[in-house]
Structures are given as structure tokens and as C-alpha cells.
Amino acid sequence: METIALIIDNKKISCPPGTSILEAAQQNGIKIPTLCYHPDLKPFGACRLCLVEDENTGRLMASCVTPVAPNMSIRTDSPDIKRHRRNIVRLMMAEHPESCIVCNKGNRCQLRAIAAQLGIGETKLYSMPNYKPLEQANEFIVRDLSKCILCGKCIRADHELVVVGAIDYNHRGFISRPATVHEQPLEKSNCIFCGTCVSLCPTGALSPKTEYYVGTPERESRSVCGFCGVGCSVTMGV
Numbered sequence: 001m002e003t004i005a006l007i008i009d010n011k012k013i014s015c016p017p018g019t020s021i022l023e024a025a026q027q028n029g030i031k032i033p034t035l036c037y038h039p040d041l042k043p044f045g046a047c048r049l050c051l052v053e054d055e056n057t058g059r060l061m062a063s064c065v066t067p068v069a070p071n072m073s074i075r076t077d078s079p080d081i082k083r084h085r086r087n088i089v090r091l092m093m094a095e096h097p098e099s100c101i102v103c104n105k106g107n108r109c110q111l112r113a114i115a116a117q118l119g120i121g122e123t124k125l126y127s128m129p130n131y132k133p134l135e136q137a138n139e140f141i142v143r144d145l146s147k148c149i150l151c152g153k154c155i156r157a158d159h160e161l162v163v164v165g166a167i168d169y170n171h172r173g174f175i176s177r178p179a180t181v182h183e184q185p186l187e188k189s190n191c192i193f194c195g196t197c198v199s200l201c202p203t204g205a206l207s208p209k210t211e212y213y214v215g216t217p218e219r220e221s222r223s224v225c226g227f228c229g230v231g232c233s234v235t236m237g238v
């Protein structure tokens, strides 16, 4: 079988053509942070967190949507890449409501976990939360799109896995959000409330109604909520 040879973080790797750099790294035990990638969904390249650099060309690229090529020499964790990743997460958090301490997602929030991994305590950017009304009139799902990071997992799950076409992106830029046709409530759309989108949402934008604010198992985690801007190491719900 034809394979492509490349180097990732000084490790010689070979994999079939068409494999993404992210998949090649994961298959060889090299971790690259992601937010919009999911193995069951088509890669989308939305969050740019999986940024890597080809040392041969100096090119930065999203590893989830870039296929491996012969003789690539990829760095996944250079100081430059980490700096870019931190800036990406800071921008996301600047747009995020500062409500981690009461968020149902708690320590399961992937944005918060990645911010903690990257050592981000406060964003140092002007905070511009994009507040949206809480949607919870239906029986099953609470949608708090103020916490949406536009990873597109819910939309791709809807289109690729469940195939009901209940939601898609609406608007562009800062005000863009997943929405139903004519922005109707979920219960008036094609949504079948299977919960797939909820299970894939990396933040507190989508929550099962039965779990909303009821608390979850606890574990130790450094807070990056930005309430006080310090990071207090409190024990919070997972």
C-alpha cells in the first residue's frame, strides 16, 4: 500500500495518502488541541486551534483540514504556535460570557480546559460577550447561544449524522449563530431532539434540560472563568 513519509515533532511517520496531519499525529501519540474536530464529522477548519507549522516552508496550517504530503517536517508545539493558539483562545474567551462559575458545562467545557492548558487566566482583551436570549421552551434542550464558539459541530451532526436539516448557520461575522429556518424555536423546526448536537457541543451552548444547573461530579480544576481574572483553583462541578 502506498504511504507518505513525513516528520512530526522529530518523529518519522508514514501514513496513507489523504490522512490529515492531525490524524497522523493522533495515530502516533502526538496531541494537538482541537475544538471543532470530531472523528465522526467532516473536518471543518473553523477554530484554527489545531494550528501546526511546516518547518520546510514556514507555513502555518490547520492540521485537521490539511492532508499529509511527502517530506513535510511538522512542528506542533513551537513557541510561535503556542502564542498563536493562546491568541485564538483569548479571542474566543473575549466573546464568551463570564459565567463559568454557574455554567452547567462546568469542568467539562473544552474551551475552558484548553484555556487552562495554555495558561490563560484572563484574556487581556476587551470583553465583548455576544449575549443571546436563553432558549428553553422545549422539553429537552437548553440553548444558550451566547456561549457558542461557532465550531459547527451541532450543524454538521444535524446534516451528516442525523440528517434532519433542522439548523444551519444564520448571519455572518460576529452575529453568526446556528439557527433554525426563520430562527423559529427548536420545537417548531425539524429537530427530533435526539441529543446528538448536545453531546458534541464543546461549551455550555447546548445542554440537556434535565441536567441544567443540577451539578455534576467534582474534580479539582484551575478556574479560568475570568470572574476575578486571577484563576482561583476552586473545586467546581465537572
Ligand code: FES
Residues within 6 Å of the ligand: 033, 034, 035, 036, 037, 044, 045, 046, 047, 048, 049, 050, 051, 062, 063, 064, 065
Ligand atoms: Fe482544526 Fe478546529 S480542530 S480548525
